[in-house]
Amino acid sequence: MQPSHPSQPSHADRAAPTSALAPVVPPVLAEVVRSGFVEGRHRGSLVVLGADGAVELALGEVTAPVFPRSSNKPMQAAGVLRAGLDLAGERLALAAASHSGEPFHRDLVRKMLDEYGLDPALLQCPPDLPLDAEERETIPGV
Numbered sequence: 080m081q082p083s084h085p086s087q088p089s090h091a092d093r094a095a096p097t098s099a100l101a102p103v104v105p106p107v108l109a110e111v112v113r114s115g116f117v118e119g120r121h122r123g124s125l126v127v128l129g130a131d132g133a134v135e136l137a138l139g140e141v142t143a144p145v146f147p148r149s150s151n152k153p154m155q156a157a158g159v160l161r162a163g164l165d166l167a168g169e170r171l172a173l174a175a176a177s178h179s180g181e182p183f184h185r186d187l188v189r190k191m192l193d194e195y196g197l198d199p200a201l202l203q204c205p206p207d208l209p210l211d212a213e214e215r216e217t218i219p220g221v
Contacts, residue, residue, distance in 0.1 A: 105139045149177045179210035 105122040112118065124139030134141075156175035160166060166174055169187060178184040192199055208215050 103140060108138065152176060179214075180207065181209055181211055181214050 105124055107120045108123050108125055109121045110117050110119070111121070122139075124141050124143065124145075125136070126134060126138075126141040127136040129135045153175045156166065156171060159174065160171075170191065173184060173187055188202075189199065192202075208218060
């Protein structure tokens with residue numbers, strides 16, 4: 080065992096952070112094992128609710144705010160399907176995934192909104208540029 084450098088405390092001498100602002104390391108929720116080796120560990124928070132809404136299992140900081148962004152899209156699509164909206168094929172793909180704002184995406188969204196008499200302003204989506212470099216060049220002022 081190598082002696083620790085005098086200006087650097089050994090691992091055993093290091094105290095755990097005591098600051099209220101110290102980051103909390105989330106627990107490992109899943110390990111990816113390939114050929115007997117751990118390839119990756121995924122950390123996070125998890126809460127499982129029973130049918131009555133009671134917490135059955137909680138791991139990590141389950142009351143901390145989260146920003147799920149695109150990971151919510153499949154669940155939102157499942158919700159609208161359960162609510163009775165008839166989505167299939169490209170419409171379901173558009174509802175359940177991220178897209179790059181290309182003309183065929185925008186055209187399908189406009190068509191779907193028109194079919195239900197909805198104003199695009201109701202989407203409350205912040206404006207963003209298409210991911211495709213060539214398509215982005217077609218936007219005035221870019």
